[in-house]
Amino acid sequence: MDVVLNSGDTAWVLASSALVLLMTPGLAFFYGGMVRTKSVLNMMMMSFITIGIVSVLWVAYGYNWAFGSSADSPWIGGWGLSGLGSAVESFTNNGGIYPIPTLVFSSFQLMFAIITPALISGAIADRTKFTSWAIFVAVWASLVYFPVAHWVFDFGDKVGEKLIGVGYLAGKGVLDFAGGTAVHINAGAAGLALALILGKRHGWRRDPMRPHSLPLVLLGSGLLWFGWFGFNAGSALGANGLAGLALINTQVATGAALIGWLLVEKIRDGHATSLGAASGAVAGLVAVTPACAFVAPWAAVVLGFIAGIVCALAVGLKYKFGFDDSLDVVGVHLVGGIWGCLSIGFFATKSVNSIGGTGLLYGGGLDLLKTQAFGAFFVLAYSFIATLIIGFIINKTIGFRVSQEAEITGIDLAEHRETAYELFNSSRGGTTV
Amino acid sequence: MKLITAILKPFKLDDVKSSLQALGVNGMTVSEASGFGRQRGHTEVYRGAEYTVDLVPKVRLEVIVDDADVESVVGAIVKAANTGSIGDGKVWVTSIEQIVRVRTGERGTEAI
Numbered sequence: 001m002d003v004v005l006n007s008g009d010t011a012w013v014l015a016s017s018a019l020v021l022l023m024t025p026g027l028a029f030f031y032g033g034m035v036r037t038k039s040v041l042n043m044m045m046m047s048f049i050t051i052g053i054v055s056v057l058w059v060a061y062g063y064n065w066a067f068g069s070s071a072d073s074p075w076i077g078g079w080g081l082s083g084l085g086s087a088v089e090s091f092t093n094n095g096g097i098y099p100i101p102t103l104v105f106s107s108f109q110l111m112f113a114i115i116t117p118a119l120i121s122g123a124i125a126d127r128t129k130f131t132s133w134a135i136f137v138a139v140w141a142s143l144v145y146f147p148v149a150h151w152v153f154d155f156g157d158k159v160g161e162k163l164i165g166v167g168y169l170a171g172k173g174v175l176d177f178a179g180g181t182a183v184h185i186n187a188g189a190a191g192l193a194l195a196l197i198l199g200k201r202h203g204w205r206r207d208p209m210r211p212h213s214l215p216l217v218l219l220g221s222g223l224l225w226f227g228w229f230g231f232n233a234g235s236a237l238g239a240n241g242l243a244g245l246a247l248i249n250t251q252v253a254t255g256a257a258l259i260g261w262l263l264v265e266k267i268r269d270g271h272a273t274s275l276g277a278a279s280g281a282v283a284g285l286v287a288v289t290p291a292c293a294f295v296a297p298w299a300a301v302v303l304g305f306i307a308g309i310v311c312a313l314a315v316g317l318k319y320k321f322g323f324d325d326s327l328d329v330v331g332v333h334l335v336g337g338i339w340g341c342l343s344i345g346f347f348a349t350k351s352v353n354s355i356g357g358t359g360l361l362y363g364g365g366l367d368l369l370k371t372q373a374f375g376a377f378f379v380l381a382y383s384f385i386a387t388l389i390i391g392f393i394i395n396k397t398i399g400f401r402v403s404q405e406a407e408i409t410g411i412d413l414a415e416h417r418e419t420a421y422e423l424f425n426s427s428r429g430g431t432t433v
Numbered sequence: 434m435k436l437i438t439a440i441l442k443p444f445k446l447d448d449v450k451s452s453l454q455a456l457g458v459n460g461m462t463v464s465e466a467s468g469f470g471r472q473r474g475h476t477e478v479y480r481g482a483e484y485t486v487d488l489v490p491k492v493r494l495e496v497i498v499d500d501a502d503v504e505s506v507v508g509a510i511v512k513a514a515n516t517g518s519i520g521d522g523k524v525w526v527t528s529i530e531q532i533v534r535v536r537t538g539e540r541g542t543e544a545i
Contacts, residue, residue, distance in 0.1 A: 208484040210477065269478045279480060315480045328480060 016234025180290025188334025257284025260308025345369025
């Protein structure tokens with residue numbers, strides 16, 4: 001039975017698309033506040049350029065590669081160009097179960113394709129050549145994000161009574177409501193790979209690299225939190241109870257994670273910090289993303305609280321292993337994403353979502369947990385290896401890092417001929433027109 | 434003619450300024466400074482990583498006075514800036530060879 005177009009559902013997904021877009025500028029503030037004064041603009045530009053590049057690729061071929069069905073393949077939607085113009089009058093896709101126009105679905109999914117590469121930039125702060133980053137974004141979105149989005153998010157298109165082009169992991173029964181695998185594990189594993197390819201910043205662990213503006217970090221985390229309601233509740237692809245469940249779970253898991261992170265800091269370091277509050281909130285948002293419409297709100301509180309604690313401890317790993325994941329993409333997105341995916345194997349229940357699953361705590365046994373672990377590992381491995389190869393090639397050909405001099409004097413000035421702040425009045429000069 | 438330079442805790446600046454104004458001092462220069470003495474720095478913790486901040490924010494206050502006023506001005510600064518805890522700062526006095534007021538060209542004590 002085909003569903004009919006519904007204006008309420010369509011309106012919510014349209015609004016959600018705008019909400020998810022706002023997350024990328026939010027991320028720019030979140031990351032920008034955490035770097036030093038001399039590199040804040042470059043940090044924010046890495047997010048903004050991603051908005052530009054991925055939007056263009058999406059129309060060209062990105063949507064088709066991710067969500068087309070012509071290839072009828074679990075690995076790729078369809079080869080060839082999207083164009084998208086022919087989709088104006090078409091609605092319902094992914095098996096004809098969503099009562100929204102194809103272009104609205106496409107717009108919503110575009111915003112996910114934008115923020116995922118942007119998340120990676122935190123791993124390589126202060127030292128990345130801007131043009132190399134732009135090229136990396138285009139290549140990574142094409143070879144990693146678009147296919148992985150197909151594996152996870154494409155539930156097929158209905159042709160007659162048959163579903164064609166169901167994604168590999170979706171077909172395996174991996175539950176990922178809004179992108180724990182495709183977005184967070186994917187970006188986290190890629191961040192780890194790039195941090196290894198680019199190497200440490202000069203002076204890492206010797207010079208202080210304190211966040212230059214914690215208010216910007218808090219502003220960014222607030223914008224992320226706000227936009228995340230579109231990310232998670234919008235993923236219901238309709239204005240319904242499932243969207244409501246996703247929304248309340250997103251809220252309570254994030255609150256609990258914020259508390260969890262601060263408790264770790266208070267006990268371990270003696271002080272609850274503002275950076276900890278912002279980071280704990282994001283860790284909770286990440287962890288609840290795959291689980292938000294499969295678990296009951298009490299479980300969202302538990303999984304969020306655990307996420308805050310685990311991620312607060314995980315951000316110290318880079319010092320143990322000696323890799324400069326500058327803004328903790330691994331500690332927050334990879335670790336939080338893995339935990340969120342696995343948590344479904346414990347907490348999922350069909351009493352809240354009949355198309356979900358039954359986890360260990362509801363008597364479902366280990367099957368779902370195994371499936372979730374497989375999905376998480378599969379995306380992690382593909383993203384890590386593919387990113388190592390892409391990063392290696394870029395590094396060997398055009399170079400991925402700025403010169404040592406540019407890095408030390410400040411990447412904002414070297415790469416963009418701008419500085420974020422007028423720190424001394426004496427820096428004023430004349431103009432030449 | 435002497436130049437009195439004082440390094441102070443920033444929150445003490447207002448107290449020092451008003452006590453000098455009460456003494457009739459009619460000019461001073463204040464700038465932001467950073468540095469350390471016996472106080473050393475402090476530590477800050479970001480996502481569990483500890484950083485030592487060596488250079489502590491201070492203000493630097495400079496006043497030019499006639500030789501006769503040196504003791505009273507130095508005394509007023511020390512009294513107003515004292516909190517009794519480490520890091521209160523320092524005051525030192527240096528001799529000045531010549532002073533010129535830019536507007537009028539007056540020199541020496543006339544220009545103070």
